[in-house]
Amino acid sequence: MGYLHSMTCRTEGIRPLVPVRWRGLDGLVSVFWEAEGRNGAHGYYVSPDPRIVFFFNDVSSHILMSNRDGTMAGHARPMTRAVYVPAGVPLWTSFTADHRFSHLDVHIHRDRLLRFLTPSVGASAALAAMKHPVEIQDVAAIEALARLLVEEVSHPLRHAVYAESLVGSIVAGLLDLPPEGAPRAAGGLTAAQMRRLTRHVAAHGDRRLSVGEMAAMVGLSESWFSAVFRKTTGKTPLQWQTEQRIDAARRLLLEGDLPLADIAARLGFSDQAHLTKTFRRVAGETPAAWRRQQQAH
Secondary structure, three states: OOOOOOOEEEEEEEEEOOOOEEEEEOOEEEEEEEEEEEEEEEEEEEOOOOEEEEEOOOOOOOEEEEOOOOOOOOOOEEOOOEEEEOOOOOEEEEEOOOEEEEEEEEEEOHHHHHHHHHHHHOHHHHHHHHHOOEEEOOOHHHHHHHHHHHHHHHOOOOOHHHHHHHHHHHHHHHOOOOOOOOOEOOOOOEHHHHHHHHHHHHHOOOOOOOHHHHHHHOOOOHHHHHHHHHHHHOOOHHHHHHHHHHHHHHHHHHHOOOOHHHHHHHOOOOOHHHHHHHHHHHHOOOHHHHHHHHHHO
16 A cells, blocks of 8 residues: 555654665555764654664663653653554654764555454454564564665665565564464453463552553453453452562562551652551451461461
8 A cells, every 4th residue: 555654743852864765565655764862852753653662772861751732741761672552642852962873664554454453453453563662672583674674775675575575574583472372261361461461560569550541551442451451350450469579568568577658659659558458358367467477388
């Protein structure tokens, strides 16, 4: 299909160092940038189609990113080497120091991406993966592919199918796709979706996530997510998340003599009393009693 990507892009303090190189393919546009941003430079990007951003140098100590209103206050995080941005998801960036960088942008028409993924994983899993943002710092598995794609973008020597196959391999290596043969509970969440939720809860252990946040992680509406989650686990999302936090508390209790007040603060409980009350409700005894019992064995 003919495809020209459409992205709203506003930047300040960022400039290309050499002419941008790009190549249009079947439902894809690949763009290679070599640029620099000064301290305080910032950008805003949103596209109606999914895109992949791959950095060829480590920018994590120089660029922050956020998906919320661009203020960076309280929810900014370091930019990773590879990022998959779903369709319609806004991205703000901010430079904390002068920095030169090079990166590959791959813009993919939504129908093209769905057409690529569906034969292998099914339409439902493909749509779920397409809605799930991915940010990774360890890019060893796909860096060689990205470099080959840049070569083909900069100096096309082979048939377009070669570059398209490289994009397909990068997509398969980056997106959060279910393992081949992964079981799915009838009408419920996949094993991959449950692993994604477990990792996300562990990574944000200092606070309780809302049902809306958890639903967004797997690309479902809040009401539908609540229904299929109970069907999958037998629990509500908040009951399950509370048990995950208490499991984390157990691990911290076993690590040594960390005070209960510190454990409560680390896991986002309002105070020691709140942790104790919740722990007793889930585990049947207080954290102190549970710790003594474990140390006695």
